[in-house]
Amino acid sequence: MIEIIDLVKTFDGNRVLNGVNLTIADNVLMAIIGKSGGGKSVLLKHLIGLLKPDSGKILVDGTDITTLGSRDMDKVREHLGVLFQGGALFDSINVYDNVAFPLREKTKLSESEINDRVIQALNDVGLKGMNMKFPAEVSGGMRKRVALARTLITEPKIVFFDEPTTGLDPIILSSIHRLIMTTHKKYRFTGVIISHEIPEIFDVADRIAMLHEGVIVETGTSDEIKNSLNPVVVQFINGGLEGPIAAV
Amino acid sequence: MIRKLGSWALTTLRKMGDMLIFLANAIYFAFIPPFKFRLLLKQIRFFGNKSMVVILLTGSFAGMVLALQLYYTLRKFGSDALLGPAIALSLIRELGPVLAALMVTGRAGSALTAEIGIMRISEQIDALSSMALNPFRYLIVPNLVAAVIVFPLLTAIFDVIGIFGGYVVAVDLLGMSGGTYFSQMEVFVDMKDIRMGLYKSLSFGLIVAWVCCYKGFNTGYGAEGVSKSTTEAVVTSSVLILIWDYFMGSILL
Known part of the structure; x- marks a missing residue:
């Protein structure tokens, strides 16, 4: 279980996280939505140390990771996997070596044994036969699939x-959303998805949390969020220009 | 005005502190296993292979220019027989280590900063950290050790090619005897001179790899950030090479 308690982060006088509180239960797919530049990726970087x-605190299975030194943090990271926005594949090695890394x-x-697991992981993400390609030679969607295979190969919790x-x-x-759901079913990991893909994310996540101006303003199931009366949530999911969220 | 000066001094001091901590970390991890020998070999090839042509070219022309200029000067004093040792001493003690280091900085150092910088902005370094793998072991230590190994070798090649470049001009162009050119060299060049060049090139290797890795590792956002880091890496390395060369020269003279 992940518990985020009163998390505050300021960059150059700009308070990006203003007391975030959120609990993510085991084996749940939790999506954190919110407008671009609203601190979602900053929150994610705190979650992975x-x-x-x-x-503030971030408790991962009861351990406060904000106070850990690099060696202890690495022990926590042994159980984490991260799919970065651009995939973050190592561009000097091919797809196979990236997944095997x-x-x-x-x-x-x-x-x-590594070969068997890499082939299986690449099959799981629908990339059979792409082993020898380099990241620069495959499309954006394929890069995300390779990155997902690399993330899941160590079977993180x-x-x-x-995004x-x-x-x-x-x-x-x-197809990426379907892949996240099928791999979640297969590996039963706890998932945290940073996203602003509305309404598609409602079909993917078990629970949704909305981050606005550095705080979580609403959490609930997809239906609860869709039927929310919170004006911030209503404006965001409808893409309205009028409301509490400033349209820049 | 005083506030601005103070702020600049504090920022500069903080950056210097950051750089020193970065170097201390790199040296610490260089002695703690597991060692990444395959990456070390790759980076030795990267530094050596990328810089070989430019070292051969600049080395030969540096020797040739030295031969022309020194011959003109030495002849005024009737000491043209000392052209060989003059070229050898200039190259081995001073010009070889400095010019080779400047060339490698321009050729491989800039590429190194750009590569690490791109890894930073495309989150590849964050990906390493998120896998509980230490980026210093994978990116910084192999480059630092490779540079310390490769710089003296490239400097030695630069010196030898430079001496032969000087030979071509002295013997084939200026009509000097080949025997005089080399025999006097043996008399005047001591082991101490060779050691001085070696120490200089070792320290220049450390400086270039340190600065270029640091600038790449702490690059700003986007293509502009990488471009700025690359320029800063080359300028800072080159300036530090010349400043450090003076201090090494004063100490080892």
Whole structure:
């Protein structure tokens, strides 16, 4: 379980997170929605320990990760997986080596065992036969799939998705969402999806939390969010120009 | 005015502190296993291969120019027989390490900063951290160690090619005897001179890899950030090479 308690972060006098409180139960797919530049990615970087907050706590299975040193944080990260916005594939190595990378570096598996798992992971994300391609030679959607295969190959307990469908066409977007759901069913991880894909995200996530002006203004199931009376949520999911969210 | 000056001094001091902590981290991880030998070999090839042509070209022309200029000067004093040792000493003690380091900075150092910078902005470094893997082990240590190994080798090649470049001009163009050119060299060039060049090139390797890795690792946003880091890396490395060369020269003279 992940518990975020009163998380505050300020950059150059600009308070990006203003006391975030959120609980994410085990095995749940939680989507965090909110307008662009609203601090969603900053929140994600805190969750994976890449940023330290000014104040507040993040409890992962009861351990406050905001106070951990790099060695202890690495122990927590052994159970985390992150799908970055652009995939963050290593562009100097091919698709196969990218997916095999965490296994080669973090496990003592033999090369044949690694091969079996990489082939299986690539099949799971529908990328059979793409082994020798380099990241620059595959499309944006394929890069996300490779990155998902690399993220899931170590079977993490918690997976973070940072805007996994940004910049993709509607068909690829649906296929990535379906892939997230099927892999979630198969691996039973706790998922946190940072997204502003409305309304598609309602069909993917078990629960939704809306981040606005550095605080979580609403949490609930997809139906609860869709029927919310909170003017911030109503404006955001309807894409309205009038309301409490300033349209820039 | 005083506030601005104070703010600039504080920022500069903080950046210098950051750079020193970065170097201390890199040196610490260089001695703590697991070591990444394959990455080290890759980076040795990167520095050596990328810079070889430019080292051969600049080395030979540096020797040729030295031969022309020194011959003209030495002849005025009737000491043209000392052209060989003059070229060898200039190259081995001073010009070889400095020019080779400046060339490698322009060729491989800039590419290194750009590569690490692109890895930073495309979140590849964050991806390493999120996998509980230390980016210093994968990106910084191999480059630092490779540069310390490769710089003396490239400097040695630069010196040898430079001496032969000088030979071509002295013997084929200026009509000097080949025997005089080399025999006097053996008399005047000591082991101390070679050691001085070696120490200089070792330290220049460390400086270039340190500055270029630091600038790439702490690059700003987007293509503009990478471009700025790359320029800063080349300028800072070049300036530091010349400043450090003076201090090394004063100490080792």
